[in-house]
Amino acid sequence: MPNNQPAFLTTSGTPQPNQSTRLFRIYNHYRLAICMMLVGLLLVDPGDLGIQFRAPELFQIGVFAYLSLNVFIALLLFAGIKPQPRHVIVSISLDIAFLHGFVYCTSGIESGLANLVIIAVAAGNILTPSRIGTLYAALAAIGSLLLAAWSVLVLDDKADAIVRAGTLGILYFAAAFILQSITRRMTRSEALASSRAQSIQQLEQINQQIIQRMRTGILVVDRFGNIRLVNAAAEELLFGIPGGALAKRSPKGQALPRLLRQRLEDWLKAPELRTAPFQASPTAPLVQVNFTPLDQEHGELILVFVEDLGKVTQQAQQMKLAALGRLTAGIAHEIRNPLGAISHAAQLMEESDNLGPGDQKMLDIIHRHSKRVNGIIENVLDLSRRREASSELIDIKTWLPEFLDNYRHTARDDSSPTPNIQLGVDDNLPAARFDPSQIEQVMVNLCDNGLRYSFQTVGEATLQIHAGITSDGERAFIDIRDQGPGIQKENHGAVFEPFFTTDKSGTGLGLYLARELCEANQAHLSLLNDDQPGSCFRITFAHPGRLI
Structure with missing residues (x-):
């Protein structure tokens, strides 16, 4: 008994x-x-x-x-x-x-x-x-x-x-x-x-564990914006701290970030209004906050819910792309057969001796768009059948030079111009937890884009890559900066959406796929908003102690 x-x-x-x-x-x-x-x-x-x-x-x-x-x-x-x-x-x-x-x-x-x-x-x-x-x-x-x-x-x-x-x-x-x-x-x-x-203490510990493991950010603040309680998701979304159990510092007892404090003040003046989304930092995701008083009578403490709008958008996009992937898988055979026939016919026409300049231009258009359609099919199929991440700890300081050496040889064999890639690596970089094949796929995609836009703008395929440490001192990041025309501010929010592109020859799936692969490895791909020329994409890796 x-x-x-x-x-x-x-x-x-x-x-x-x-x-x-x-x-x-x-x-x-x-x-x-x-x-x-x-x-x-x-x-x-x-x-x-x-x-x-x-x-x-x-x-x-x-x-x-x-x-x-x-x-x-x-x-x-x-x-x-x-x-x-x-x-x-x-x-x-x-x-x-x-x-x-x-x-x-x-x-x-x-x-x-x-x-x-x-x-x-x-x-x-x-x-x-x-x-x-x-x-x-x-x-x-x-x-x-x-x-x-x-x-x-x-x-x-x-x-x-x-x-x-x-x-x-x-x-x-x-x-x-x-x-x-x-x-x-x-x-x-x-x-x-x-x-x-x-029993109450055990229930409190269970509730604390549930709150800390929720992907929705939760904060308890007073009317003056001082933090009383914060879970790991809110720490990461608002402060960039990689999880409450892993971080050496906690924002508990500190004041709210400036943008969130402004929205709290707006809500206190007009509780019925919905606050506008914002980013706590240039590399942080876009978030939406909702407020509710914990004490209906006095309202001294306020409960804040922080939703990652990128996650919501990502889930919706994944559902659309999953359906599109199933559709593409079903009709890929039917599309590729006539697409192959069109490409083969164009190749046979090129062998004719009676082609004029206008005919040659038409054939170039056929080849280019046939290649583009095939690329779209391949990318959508890759999204639908992408395997799960098999992460391992990677030493960025050792891995990055090896990757660039292999990448330069690959790019030199291609018809594209010889790349000029400048590399800078900080000392004492933390290890990064990532799937090696997937991080290589992300880096190839970003480097290809950067070199292409740099060549189109300055006439030289140049790129600057820098590996550093985040402000919390616990995570590594890689910046890929090109010398291209940059991305217009009105397009910053759409640059990672599927099928969005400013290049007529692009499919609009490269950056989306790159971010998807980063998210699968609990990393974050973001576009830095700075005043320097060109575009700079940052990969912020997950904490090396976090298991995927």
């Missing part, structure tokens, strides 16, 4: 060792206080207090022995020794024996010191609320009755002493039973409260 006993209790129903030690330490402080009071009685004239001593010398010896015992126990507790149940039993039994000895040395059972025995019995039942507590009451009752009988028979005390001893015995047992019941109830209540607190 499973053990349903609360963790707060031991199997006997007594408090846990930590609580028992704390209670025993408190009781020992009480005993030290009693000892000091008894020592004080030795320093004053007993007649002034109306106290009579039957055996003053024995009382003095007993007081110092009791004081020494309690001081020794206090030193043991101070040294960190935890009392075991047997130590508690012996200690309470010695208290009962010492107190009865003090009662004997004074005026007998009629002495007020007899009331201290009740406290000792009560303390024993609190420390060990079990049958042992009844034993304390029995020992105290027997001790009081024996002491009263001895006083009556040997010392000629009044018979009323026996009645008082019996009354004290009843009080001992009453205190034992009442305190056992109260202590057990309190212990069970504390155990239940502790169990529920543990």
Whole structure:
């Protein structure tokens, strides 16, 4: 059977060792206080207090022995020794024996010191609320009755002493039973409260894990824009921090970014209006934020949801391209057959000796557009049958020069002009987690585009590549900058959309496919918005400790 006993209790129903030690330490402080009071009685004239001593010398010896015992126990507790149940039993039994000895040395059972025995019995039942507590009451009752009988028979005390001893015995047992019941109830209540607190803590941890793993960014802020709580998705979308568990710094307690703070102020003025999307940084994704008050009455805390619009757009595009891929796969054979016949017929016409300049121009148009249609079919098929990423840690400082060396040889074999690629690599680059074949495909696509546009603009196929470290110091990035005409600002938001192109010979799928491959490896491909000539695309890799 499973053990349903609360963790707060031991199997006997007594408090846990930590609580028992704390209670025993408190009781020992009480005993030290009693000892000091008894020592004080030795320093004053007993007649002034109306106290009579039957055996003053024995009382003095007993007081110092009791004081020494309690001081020794206090030193043991101070040294960190935890009392075991047997130590508690012996200690309470010695208290009962010492107190009865003090009662004997004074005026007998009629002495007020007899009331201290009740406290000792009560303390024993609190420390060990079990049958042992009844034993304390029995020992105290027997001790009081024996002491009263001895006083009556040997010392000629009044018979009323026996009645008082019996009354004290009843009080001992009453205190034992009442305190056992109260202590057990309190212990069970504390155990239940502790169990529920543990359950609440576990639920809170589960909720925290759920919130931290959500891809929707969540923040809790006050009306002044100070962050109270933030999950990993919001850290990455707004601050570029690669996950709360991986980052060495957290924006918790800081102020909101400027653009988000402006939208918070706009929402506070007009809660019914929907705020405009924005980018927290040039390389950050486009996000949409929504606000809602956590406290409807006071509204001191505000819950902020941060949605990555790029993800939403990407999902919609993936659905469209998946359908287009299935369609293309179904009709690719039907398209390629006539497309091949057209290309073959054009090649045969080129062999004719009677072609004029106009006919040759028409044939060039046929070849160019046939190649373009075939490229579109190939790209869409690649999107529909793209395999999952098989990521591994890559040393950018070693991999990038090797890639460029191979790329230069490939480009030199082609009819395109010899590329002039300048490479710069920072020191202490973090490793990048990526699929080697997919990152090579992304780099080839970006380099081909950059070299082509540079050649068209400045007459030289030139490119600048720089590998560096992000501002958080934990991720690597690669910048690919060309000397082309650049991309118009109104087209920045559409440059990664499928089939968008400003080149008449392009398919409009290259940059989209490159970003898709980056997203599959938890990297991010972005277009930097700076004032330098040409275009600069940045690949920001995922944190090397993040598993894909």
